[in-house]
Amino acid sequence: MRDERDWGQFHTAENLAKSIAIEAGELLECFQWDPDADDARVKEELADVVTYCILLADRLGVDLDAIVTAKLESTRAKYPAEKAKGRSTKYDAL
Amino acid sequence: MRDERDWGQFHTAENLAKSIAIEAGELLECFQWDPDADDARVKEELADVVTYCILLADRLGVDLDAIVTAKLESTRAKYPAEKAKGRSTKYDAL
Amino acid sequence: MRDERDWGQFHTAENLAKSIAIEAGELLECFQWDPDADDARVKEELADVVTYCILLADRLGVDLDAIVTAKLESTRAKYPAEKAKGRSTKYDAL
Amino acid sequence: MRDERDWGQFHTAENLAKSIAIEAGELLECFQWDPDADDARVKEELADVVTYCILLADRLGVDLDAIVTAKLESTRAKYPAEKAKGRSTKYDAL
Numbered sequence: 001m002r003d004e005r006d007w008g009q010f011h012t013a014e015n016l017a018k019s020i021a022i023e024a025g026e027l028l029e030c031f032q033w034d035p036d037a038d039d040a041r042v043k044e045e046l047a048d049v050v051t052y053c054i055l056l057a058d059r060l061g062v063d064l065d066a067i068v069t070a071k072l073e074s075t076r077a078k079y080p081a082e083k084a085k086g087r088s089t090k091y092d093a094l
Numbered sequence: 095m096r097d098e099r100d101w102g103q104f105h106t107a108e109n110l111a112k113s114i115a116i117e118a119g120e121l122l123e124c125f126q127w128d129p130d131a132d133d134a135r136v137k138e139e140l141a142d143v144v145t146y147c148i149l150l151a152d153r154l155g156v157d158l159d160a161i162v163t164a165k166l167e168s169t170r171a172k173y174p175a176e177k178a179k180g181r182s183t184k185y186d187a188l
Numbered sequence: 189m190r191d192e193r194d195w196g197q198f199h200t201a202e203n204l205a206k207s208i209a210i211e212a213g214e215l216l217e218c219f220q221w222d223p224d225a226d227d228a229r230v231k232e233e234l235a236d237v238v239t240y241c242i243l244l245a246d247r248l249g250v251d252l253d254a255i256v257t258a259k260l261e262s263t264r265a266k267y268p269a270e271k272a273k274g275r276s277t278k279y280d281a282l
Numbered sequence: 283m284r285d286e287r288d289w290g291q292f293h294t295a296e297n298l299a300k301s302i303a304i305e306a307g308e309l310l311e312c313f314q315w316d317p318d319a320d321d322a323r324v325k326e327e328l329a330d331v332v333t334y335c336i337l338l339a340d341r342l343g344v345d346l347d348a349i350v351t352a353k354l355e356s357t358r359a360k361y362p363a364e365k366a367k368g369r370s371t372k373y374d375a376l
Contacts, residue, residue, distance in 0.1 A: 004175040007182070008180050009181045010236070010315045012129065013123040013125070013129075015314065015315055017121050017122050017131075018125075018206065018310055018314055020121060020143060020315060021115075021121070021213075021310055022119045022307045022308075023307075024111075024114045024143075024307065025116035025303060025304045025305075025306065026307065027111050027114060027306020028111050028304050028307075029304045030108070030111065031111050032178075032300055032301060033276040033297055034147045035106065035108040035234075036182075037108070037111075042111070042150075042154060043156055043161050046147060046151065046154075046161065046164035047161040048160060048165065049118075049161055050147050050161075050162050051113060051169075053140060053143060053147065054162070056136075056140055057140065060133060060137065060140075064140075064179040066345060067138075067140065068141050068144050068145055069143040071141035071142065071145060078180055081098045084101075085098075085100050086100040086103070087220040088101070088220075092145045092353045104221045112219065112220055113220060115213060115216055115307075116213045116214075116216050117305050119209060119210045119211075119212065119213020119214065119216075119303075120205055120210075120213065121206075122209055123210045124212050125206065126203065126206055126210060127198045127203055127370040128370070144329070182315040186215045190329045193365075195368075195370070199285035200317065201313070201317075201324065202319070205309050205310050205313050205319075208310075208331060209306040209310045210295065212305075213303060215299050217301050218299065219296040219300075223294065224297040225375075227294065230295065230299075230342060231344055232353060234339065234342075235308060235349040235350050235353035236353065237306075237335055238346060238349075239354065241331055241332050244324075248321060248324060248325065250325055252328070252357075255325050255332075256329050256332050256333055256336070259329035259333060260333065262328065263333075265302075267287060273286075273319070274287075274288040276288075276289070281363055
């Protein structure tokens with residue numbers, strides 16, 4: 001779809017990173033004054049964030065699933081289950 | 095992994111939306127003063143954003159691929175290729 | 189201080205807008221998992237956000253107090269006290 | 283103005299931190315695809331960010347000018363002019 005519209009020229013890594021932050025702000029707006037948000041709106045805004053994430057991964061030439069899995073493995077190592085159970089403490093304070 | 099560590103209690107939709115915005119800020123930090131960022135760092139930060147997106151989709155009980163595809167269809171309809179070609183104008187100004 | 193360090197060259201309006209978003213993410217991080225944050229940390233992060241806001245106002249050649257007052261007047265007009273009392277509804281839904 | 287409208291109840295520190303991040307995203311949106319933004323729009327969005335910063339300082343019972351000055355002093359110490367001149371390197375890499 002991006003190619004049909006010749007939008008690749010705007011999709012530098014930097015512009016996509018800005019776009020992700022902008023859309024993340026719109027997602028957060030669903031929860032601005034109230035923890036209970038409208039689910040349909042949350043889904044739309046979440047889809048916008050993820051769309052730009054996919055475009056950035058594409059621009060970087062990486063597979064999104066692969067980098068998420070790699071990151072998960074490294075987080076798993078940093079937060080051993082027996083230490084981190086039921087806590088939201090940052091790993092360097094565990 | 096979240097379940098092994100009993101982290102589900104912190105993963106309200108609101109906390110996850112905050113987390114996505116926080117990680118999007120860290121991703122943007124790679125490009126703070128320079129459009130050329132370190133690719134390895136960008137990948138790590140992008141993985142963090144997407145990880146929280148997956149957790150939020152999970153919390154909402156929706157399939158991430160499905161909402162992205164649905165959104166893409168609606169964007170495609172809003173920006174007809176013949177009108178939007180090579181422009182970054184917002185749809186309501188086309 | 190910026191001038192002593194020759195940092196003006198990095199302080200384009202765009203870079204400062206990115207910096208504000210980045211620091212706003214760090215401020216939000218104080219509240220990531222818990223509405224009760226450490227006050228000292230919140231103050232530091234808030235100071236960072238405002239510092240970049242001052243630099244951006246400076247770059248634009250505007251007086252920060254003046255634009256805040258102008259905006260306040262326009263918000264006051266959009267949300268009449270008798271209608272908006274005790275509600276967080278957006279003005280176009282009032 | 284907030285008091286006339288009974289909005290203090292929504293203005294918890296957490297909600298204000300979210301609001302700052304949301305408005306910072308709108309400010310960034312002025313620069314999403316282009317480093318040259320419309321100045322009038324930038325001023326309005328900047329005013330929104332600063333308004334919430336003022337409300338958060340108020341909620342914390344701190345003076346915004348005082349915390350900005352304090353932070354500036356500590357940054358000045360971390361980035362000595364002779365070392366940091368003309369560089370955007372982070373202080374721990376100087």
